[in-house]
Amino acid sequence: MSDFLTEYAAYCEAHGKPDRIELMLCDMNAILRGKWLPGEDADKLAKGAVRLPLSTYAPNILGEEVEASGLGIIVGDPDGHIVPIAGTLKPVPWVNIGGGTTKVAQVQVEMIDPDTGALSDLSPRQKLADMVAKFHAKGWHPVLATELEFYLFKPRDNESDGPTPPDRSPTAQNYDLEVLERTQGILDDILSASAAQGLATDTLICEYGPGQFEINFHHTDDVMHAADTAVWFRRLVRGVARAHGMEASFMAKPYADYPGNGMHVHASVVNNDGKNIFDHQGDGPSEVLLNAVGGTLDTMRDLQAVFAPHMNSYRRFKPMSFAPSAPDWGLDNRAAGVRIPETNGPAARMEHRIAGADVNPYLAIAAILGGMLHGLETGASVPLPLDDPKAVPADSLSDDWRQTVDRFGTSQIARALFGDRYVDIHTAVRHDEITQLTREISQVEYRAYLGRL
Template identity: 60%
Template sequence: MSDFLSEYEAHVAAHGTPERIECMLCDMNGILRGKWIPAAAVDKLAGGHVRLPLSTYAPNILGEEVPESGLGIVVGDPDGRLVPVPGTLKPVPWTASPAVQVLVEMTELDGTSSPYSPREVLGAVLARYAARGWRPVVATELEFYVVQSRERPDTPPQPPEPNFAAQNYDLETLSQHDAMLTEILAACAAQGIDTDTLVAEYGPGQFEINFHHTDDVFAAAEMALIFRRLVREVVEDHGLEATFMAKPYADSPGNGMHAHVSVLDSRGDNVFSAPGGVGPTLGHAIAGVLATMPDCQAIFAPHLNSYRRFQPMSFAPCAPDWALDNRAAGVRVPATTGEGARLEHRIAGADVNPYLALAAILGGMLWGIDRETPLPPPCDSPDHAPPDRLTADWVTAVDRFAASDIAADIFGTRYRDAYAAVRRDEISKLTTQITRLEYRTYLTRL
């Protein structure tokens, strides 16, 4: 019996037979796509007989195929086989009828893994750590906004009532949304999402969830991925909307995904731990993340709106710099000794693909460790020479990624090129539209 069938039968024994199975495939944008199948077709799914087009891995944000990616109708749009990801079968607590969800990957029809899978990309980076006898330990933090329900998708967001312009760590805000937040946490518990703290963040209607650290990096990525879906579903049931858009309000902080990362050796010891400050391994890892950050910015900031977080006074770090326990830095180092020695990567928006963001961070760490890259002075040191800020221009970031040997090393040339093609297609679709602002400003004046 397959692991998936064993999981399914255990679920049925505990909760009864669901009406459907929701198969969820993570695309390049971090969007969950897939299909529903009846529970009676569980053997078909377990046997690899449920299919989707391989191009489902790489549509643009609008859901359209991108011929330049090398997928889609230009190559006949062939199918892949859906393969359930072990350990991801979970109940869906917000549905009216009983349902389960499971993450799936696609293989080629001959059973080989797809090079377009973001999970496979992360797996290739993790294999480099495993070859050293190392295990990364990761914990993510996700910020999101709750907004009033809108009738039109192009209506600007408005915070829920009542609200505070700056609600940072405000307990009254949590109390006002107690029913909704309690349901979010209950749904997390039902789906095995290991949450830590929940706080009201700075912006009006903004919240942050922290997940517990884990040495299952796939699980860390999947918690962030599934949490975004869960929050949107639960919040909608309360007559509101939730968004992980990087910058929903021009004058309020954006939504980030911070990642805390340490590394254990074969004995379970933290290789970053050193007495008396930042040790050589941690120093090289930080230096590697900083050196690779500009080339990987298109991963950490994938979309048009993402680059509003990199404007001056945007409330977010926007330079490849670091410091000890300083939240203004792109990389913060909360601890350098003991089990908690780690770096905190603070550049990525909440709109990222979590698999790809963690691959970029972990790949950058190894890049610095392998080359023994020297660590520059921290950004709050008098010896600090300010580096060039990360770009606020989407095209510049994508062009740099597309030409980057670093990106090819971390993601593979084929994936780098496909990713750049999808981003450039999104650029062509969105930046060629004439906005309401342009009509309001220019149409009757010029």
């Protein structure tokens, strides 16, 4: 209690007492759910007097509880006690873009399960913490940086409408400085809000698609903060876009004919002495680095349901979709599922390029680290890199949502990484989404068949 109130007092000293505190609980889909708490009631949060149903961790993408998960009203929908996460109390500056005066703070929260008195095992954030602890037990410390792609587009009248790019957007705007200049108002506010929240932004570029941008973050050995940053940034971008009368999305594939949005993860590992274990000061990638790459390749199919969690995610795995789509690797080769941009020195690392920007960052990073750890522990080998003319192309990852969910549900590596209960709940939620979202008849079916057959 006293720790949060001390942090809250320091926040009020720096930013003024907020009119409200937005309590953010990250669910399985990385949707932030929670409550608005009046600023004067911060002590209620500190005392654990604020509650949410434990099932809030695992609704489907529509926000509905899933009976087959064993959560929700089928078991009485019991509450968990909300607890704030230290260090996550941040200002929400975009609410006042345009001249408002409301003072808003945000804080990330978790829930304590009243039956166990411990943090709920439904927390995706805790799954990442458990994975990082496995590295620390070996004297290793992952170092990460993420890259996130997103689209800006004009506001829509209906949720079912597709996106329309901003005016004057070229169809191929890759690295276009004039587009950055025309979008400067929104981009400056995105960077300003990021700075206010302590997000370590690096470069910001125009990506290929019309209205598409990419943000890079600095490397950090605080893996949890790297994942928090990805979650907060997605919320921040959508908030700033709304304040400017636009929309933004990290949906994996908003346009059929333009590149999708990815979340690339750069990862290395240092030991207790701060030395990068991938650096062997020789020619080419070290055996240790290749072991880590081999582990991510060996586990990629079993964990694809984490890297591609939604129906739309699988449009990135179609031919000519501008995204890597196979468990392969290369040296500075952006067509590869895993790229090695640096083979030696402190920056020796791998880049995992499979995940869409629509992932749950906690689960995706846990899966990547889990694959790396698997490779380091087993001495996993790698095939020839894509750069080698003798390389045999790997079979593509699945473009079938149900198939990847079924494989995840029966995968021993998935169960070892996330636990039996979480895998069962995750699979149940996805099967519910598959049932609901795939039974709707699409407009293309009406166009192609209704008047012809």
